[in-house]
Amino acid sequence: MRPERGSGPSAASTGTRERALRARGGRPPWILVLPALVGVAFLVLPMVGLLVRAPWSTLGGRLLQPQVLSALWLSLSTATVATGLCLLLGVPLAWSLARTDFPGRRLVRALVTVPLVMPPVVGGVALLLALGRNGLLGRYLDAWFGITLPFTPAAVVLAQVFVAMPFLVISVEGALRGADRRYEEAAATLGASRTAVFTRVTLPMVLPGIGAGAVLCWARALGEFGATITFAGNFPGTTQTMPLAVYVAMQRDPEAAIVLSLVLLLVCLAVLATLRERWTNV
Amino acid sequence: MRPTDDASHQPTASGVPATPALEADLRLRRGSFTLEVSLTVQPGQILALLGPNGAGKSSALRALAGLVPLTGGHVRFDGRDQTTAPVERRPIGMVFQDYLLFPHMSALDNVAFGPRRQGLSRAAARERAAGLLDHMGLSAHARVRPRRLSGGQAQRVALARALAVRPRLLLLDEPMAALDASTRIDVRARLRHLLEEFDGATVLVTHDPLDAMVLADRVAVIEGGRVVQQGVPAEVARRPRTAYVARLVGLNLFRGRAEGTTVTLEETETETETGAGTGGPALVEVHQAHRGPALVAFPPRAVALYPCRPHGSPRNVWRLRVEGTERFGDQVRVHLAGRLSLAADISPAALAELGLSRGDAVWAGVKAAEVECYPG
Numbered sequence: 001m002r003p004e005r006g007s008g009p010s011a012a013s014t015g016t017r018e019r020a021l022r023a024r025g026g027r028p029p030w031i032l033v034l035p036a037l038v039g040v041a042f043l044v045l046p047m048v049g050l051l052v053r054a055p056w057s058t059l060g061g062r063l064l065q066p067q068v069l070s071a072l073w074l075s076l077s078t079a080t081v082a083t084g085l086c087l088l089l090g091v092p093l094a095w096s097l098a099r100t101d102f103p104g105r106r107l108v109r110a111l112v113t114v115p116l117v118m119p120p121v122v123g124g125v126a127l128l129l130a131l132g133r134n135g136l137l138g139r140y141l142d143a144w145f146g147i148t149l150p151f152t153p154a155a156v157v158l159a160q161v162f163v164a165m166p167f168l169v170i171s172v173e174g175a176l177r178g179a180d181r182r183y184e185e186a187a188a189t190l191g192a193s194r195t196a197v198f199t200r201v202t203l204p205m206v207l208p209g210i211g212a213g214a215v216l217c218w219a220r221a222l223g224e225f226g227a228t229i230t231f232a233g234n235f236p237g238t239t240q241t242m243p244l245a246v247y248v249a250m251q252r253d254p255e256a257a258i259v260l261s262l263v264l265l266l267v268c269l270a271v272l273a274t275l276r277e278r279w280t281n282v
Numbered sequence: 283m284r285p286t287d288d289a290s291h292q293p294t295a296s297g298v299p300a301t302p303a304l305e306a307d308l309r310l311r312r313g314s315f316t317l318e319v320s321l322t323v324q325p326g327q328i329l330a331l332l333g334p335n336g337a338g339k340s341s342a343l344r345a346l347a348g349l350v351p352l353t354g355g356h357v358r359f360d361g362r363d364q365t366t367a368p369v370e371r372r373p374i375g376m377v378f379q380d381y382l383l384f385p386h387m388s389a390l391d392n393v394a395f396g397p398r399r400q401g402l403s404r405a406a407a408r409e410r411a412a413g414l415l416d417h418m419g420l421s422a423h424a425r426v427r428p429r430r431l432s433g434g435q436a437q438r439v440a441l442a443r444a445l446a447v448r449p450r451l452l453l454l455d456e457p458m459a460a461l462d463a464s465t466r467i468d469v470r471a472r473l474r475h476l477l478e479e480f481d482g483a484t485v486l487v488t489h490d491p492l493d494a495m496v497l498a499d500r501v502a503v504i505e506g507g508r509v510v511q512q513g514v515p516a517e518v519a520r521r522p523r524t525a526y527v528a529r530l531v532g533l534n535l536f537r538g539r540a541e542g543t544t545v546t547l548e549e550t551e552t553e554t555e556t557g558a559g560t561g562g563p564a565l566v567e568v569h570q571a572h573r574g575p576a577l578v579a580f581p582p583r584a585v586a587l588y589p590c591r592p593h594g595s596p597r598n599v600w601r602l603r604v605e606g607t608e609r610f611g612d613q614v615r616v617h618l619a620g621r622l623s624l625a626a627d628i629s630p631a632a633l634a635e636l637g638l639s640r641g642d643a644v645w646a647g648v649k650a651a652e653v654e655c656y657p658g
Contacts, residue, residue, distance in 0.1 A: 180382075182378065182382055183382050183384060185349050185369070185378075185382075186376070186378055186382040186384075187384075187395070188349075188368075188369040188370050189347055189349075189369055189370075189372075189374055189375065189376040189444075189453075190370075190375075190395050190396035190399055190443065190444075190446075190447055191370045191371075191396055191399040191400050191447055192370055192395070192399045193370055193399075196399055200395070201384060204384075204386040205384075205385070205386060
């Protein structure tokens, strides 16, 4: 039945009328829908498994075990410090890539993104070769300052910075390229030096992009496994982060592994929620 | 600079002691486009750069600000050479086309931004900003973020922000372009008033002749990267020198050669098989005698149309054919072509009486007294 045109809509039927009048898009093709459904199931099922098999009755006690707490604390603190370092180094690097035109800029950008595609274990080996006791730079750190990095919490942080910084750089560089540069010109006509333009205008305007980059960076650092275990080792209390603790627990006490995994999952969900908020805001 | 006569009272190079606030010779090249523009603006004077899109007027403005590097020439403020000075060191204030108020700052902080960068304390900068906003009738909006301001308010905040650095040269890039038509008249009048108070030089860029006429003391018309005409607005409006300016100010313009009160027009490319009978160049009778290259201008409303050759008053009559008609205000604009191309404004009643349609032949007449003739 076709709704009549021009008849006064009654309050109750307005919604259905609108629906009826909207042009129908046709049935979505199954060749796309079917794989999509399988894809969703594949992503969701493991998480369901985690929830179903969790030892809910003993959860509280297990969470408060000292090795869980120390691993959690180590993970949260190193990921946060690593994110701070990434911001400190990555934002200027992103700015250089987006706003200046130095020779070899393309090469530098390519090099910066290598850790994105490099297997983290390889990254760990590379870090050892560079900063290990006999490494390229580590040799001098040891000889001149008595600093040995490998197998310390500092090494955990460095491993995380190595794998996570590209996320920040790429995301901030994108934000900088997307920002309207004419605001920077306006600031310059008002007498702002390049530094002032950056701190007073550019930085506040790309802050959401930096925030999103930092969240991505932090999540990546939190989940870091390969480079950490290679470069920092797996010593409970000093370098055993949550992912390492999960791996170790899985060998002898699967229930403990589930608890640790749940905690990590929860943290990741919180991160995702933050990101979603940003995406819907923009 | 081209010689201009009677109405122009602008200071020329001849013995005016005051140093111009701005004296610039701008040369820049981008791809195949070259800009070569010389500008001189006295303190307190407002110069409008008028021109079509892509003529180079915005490039000229950005070059004055130092936002694009020159490939040649110079820029002098108050006689001091600042050709290579970086943007932030130039004594300029700039109002951008869509104002570019910093979205993360209040109106007050936007205006205080410049003074802060000049080394004023936060309190002093805010005080100066508050004073300017107050002067512009915006003190109620000082704490508001730019996106909550109307177009006219945003324009005034942008002007206040540019003036807050106490510039010697104020640059305005299409200051009216971001406003909707309904608010333009008010905002334009208000802007004119505020600009008059500024004691430095002002250069504004516009493609709207009305903006140029209302806001500026002098107009420089830029076409293809060159200044093609310069003068006071009334002069430019009355005596256009190029087809572009003539179209802007709504005049029929012809180039020719004067011999006494008769001007022989240059041959146009389209020529006659309209049955006018007489070939050769069109002649225009004017009321003042001239000699040599001349420009001839008359408004479309001065043109009368007749179904057959008129006898008596008009001294200029041509047999032309109708190319098209369009509504123009409460008149009808008839485009005519033949030995010369011109536009005529007649009333709808007259159009109905003549019964004209495209391709029809008609006689067009203009009184010599209505024709402006000046050296070309």
